[in-house]
Amino acid sequence: MDTATVARFEASRNRLAALAYRLLGSAADAEDTVQDAFLRWQDADREQVAVPEAWLTKVVTNLALDRLRAAKTRHERAVGAWLPEPLLDGDPMLGPADTVEQRESVTLAVLVMMERLSPVERAVYVLREAFSYGHAEIAGILDITEAASQQHLHRARRRISLSRNSFEVDAESARRIVEEFVQAAASGRTERLVALLTEDASGVSDGAGLRTGGKLIRYGSPERVAGAVRAGFTPTPSKRRLAGGTPSIHAAVVNRCPALxxxxxxxxxxxxxxxxxxxxxxxxxxxxxxxxLGRLDREWQGAEADSPIIEAW
Structure with a gap:
C-alpha cells in the first residue's frame, strides 16, 4: 500500500479500536481485531470502496462479532471468571465521551451487562448508543433490516437498565471521591463505608492471588460490600507478598469512573x-x-505522576 492508503486507515484506527473494545471488553482483543481489519484493508479492491470509514466500520464490527461467537470465547466468558479490561482516562480506546450514553457505554458496569446480550444486540447497542449510527446505517453494517435493528436496540436497552447519572468524573472529583472512600475503608468501621454506598450497592472481584477456582467473588449488599472492602484494606504480610511489595494508593479515572x-x-x-x-x-x-492490567499499567507509567493518597499501604 502507498503512504496515503496507510494514512487513511491510521486516521480511523482509534475510532475502530474504541468500537472493538466496546464490543469485546478486551483491549488486547480489540487491538488484534483492528490489525485483522488492516490486513483486510490491505487486500481489498479499494477502488470499489466508496466510503472507507463505513467499510472499515463494517469489517471491524463483523470481525468482533466473529470473536464473540467463537467457541473458545464463549467458554472463557461462561465459566464466571470474566471481567472487562480496565482502561485509564485519556486512553484513545475509550472513544467518544460527549454524551451521557457514550460515557456510560464504556463503564465496567455496562460492559459486564452487555454479556447478557446476543452478539447482534451488542453490536446494535454499541453502534447506536456509543457512535450515534442511525438504524439504516446499522442495518447496512450488520446485513439486517432497519426494523430488526430497532428491535435489537429495544431488547438491549431493556436488558441494560441503568439509573442514568449525568455526573461526569474528572481527575479532581475522582480524587475527592477516592480520598473519602479510602478514609472510610482505612478507619476499620464498616458503618462509615455503608454510609457511602447506595442501598443497592454491589461488588465484584477477580480474586487474583486467592484460591477462588477462577471464579469471581461477588457481594450483593452494602453491608457485604463494606465488610469485604474493610477486610481488603487491612494490610497483612501475605497481601504484600502477593502484591510484590508495599503498594502506594493513587486516585485515577478508569472507564469514566473514579478508581484506586x-x-x-x-x-x-x-x-x-x-x-x-x-x-x-x-x-x-x-x-x-x-x-x-497490562495496557492500563503502560498508560499510567507514561502519564504525569500524581501524589499518592497513601504512600505505603
Whole structure:
C-alpha cells in the first residue's frame, strides 16, 4: 500500500479500536481485531470502496462479532471468571465521551451487562448508543433490516437498565471521591463505608492471588460490600507478598469512573473502580489479575505522576 492508503486507515484506527473494545471488553482483543481489519484493508479492491470509514466500520464490527461467537470465547466468558479490561482516562480506546450514553457505554458496569446480550444486540447497542449510527446505517453494517435493528436496540436497552447519572468524573472529583472512600475503608468501621454506598450497592472481584477456582467473588449488599472492602484494606504480610511489595494508593479515572490504583515500584498491581450514582458509590469492582492490567499499567507509567493518597499501604 502507498503512504496515503496507510494514512487513511491510521486516521480511523482509534475510532475502530474504541468500537472493538466496546464490543469485546478486551483491549488486547480489540487491538488484534483492528490489525485483522488492516490486513483486510490491505487486500481489498479499494477502488470499489466508496466510503472507507463505513467499510472499515463494517469489517471491524463483523470481525468482533466473529470473536464473540467463537467457541473458545464463549467458554472463557461462561465459566464466571470474566471481567472487562480496565482502561485509564485519556486512553484513545475509550472513544467518544460527549454524551451521557457514550460515557456510560464504556463503564465496567455496562460492559459486564452487555454479556447478557446476543452478539447482534451488542453490536446494535454499541453502534447506536456509543457512535450515534442511525438504524439504516446499522442495518447496512450488520446485513439486517432497519426494523430488526430497532428491535435489537429495544431488547438491549431493556436488558441494560441503568439509573442514568449525568455526573461526569474528572481527575479532581475522582480524587475527592477516592480520598473519602479510602478514609472510610482505612478507619476499620464498616458503618462509615455503608454510609457511602447506595442501598443497592454491589461488588465484584477477580480474586487474583486467592484460591477462588477462577471464579469471581461477588457481594450483593452494602453491608457485604463494606465488610469485604474493610477486610481488603487491612494490610497483612501475605497481601504484600502477593502484591510484590508495599503498594502506594493513587486516585485515577478508569472507564469514566473514579478508581484506586495500587502501585508497587511504579507498576500497577491492582485497581478498584467505583461506580457513582446520586453522589454515592453503587458498585465496587476490584481487578488484580495482571493479564487485565497490562495496557492500563503502560498508560499510567507514561502519564504525569500524581501524589499518592497513601504512600505505603
Amino acid at each position: 490504583l495500587f502501585a508497587v515500584g511504579g507498576r500497577v498491581v491492582g485497581v478498584t473502580v467505583l461506580e457513582v450514582r446520586d453522589g454515592k458509590v453503587s458498585g465496587v469492582c476490584g481487578i488484580a489479575d495482571g493479564r487485565r
